[in-house]
Amino acid sequence: MGRAHAKELSRSYAKGVIKVSSKFKAEDFKGIALSEEDFKEKKVIFSDIRAKAYYAWTAGVAISRFLSELKEGKIIARKCNKCGRVLIPPRMFCELCYRPTDEWVYVKDTGRVNTFSIAWIGVNASRLKEPLIPAVIEIDGASPGMGIYHMLGEVDPAEVRIGMNVQAVWKPKEERKGCITDIKYFKPIK
């Protein structure tokens, strides 16, 4: 529509020459509901699309390094030079000092049981013959209270105690993938 024509049109509206018709109502244009059968019988035109949705996400700077070190059989933490804490799992930010952490430090693959649970029910809600023993392990070289969540193994469930000394049992190097399960479990040590 040209500018001149638009001007003329708006003038006509203003003069009342053109009126919006109220002859048609919404009810005059009823839609038709589609049923499952309409699609099966191909009464309507449609296309079938298989969506190819791929997702990728990053574990972040600290956890990415942590995971790649696990592949090498090492456990790495981050140190905050202000409060002196060694954080495991590593974090790039100290939540106490409210500032970035300063350096990478390797910690040991030994530690102590901080807390544990003896689970007789599996992930599919079935009863287990051998219980799973998830535990939080405080890692040697990290600050007190800093631990990683893992499993205990090679241990009599009745013998598990808080404070028990444990060590990581690693998968063979060729089986490690850079994930927390590169450590099979933690077993008791003297």
Ligand SMILES: [Zn+2]
């Ligand atoms: Zn700090």
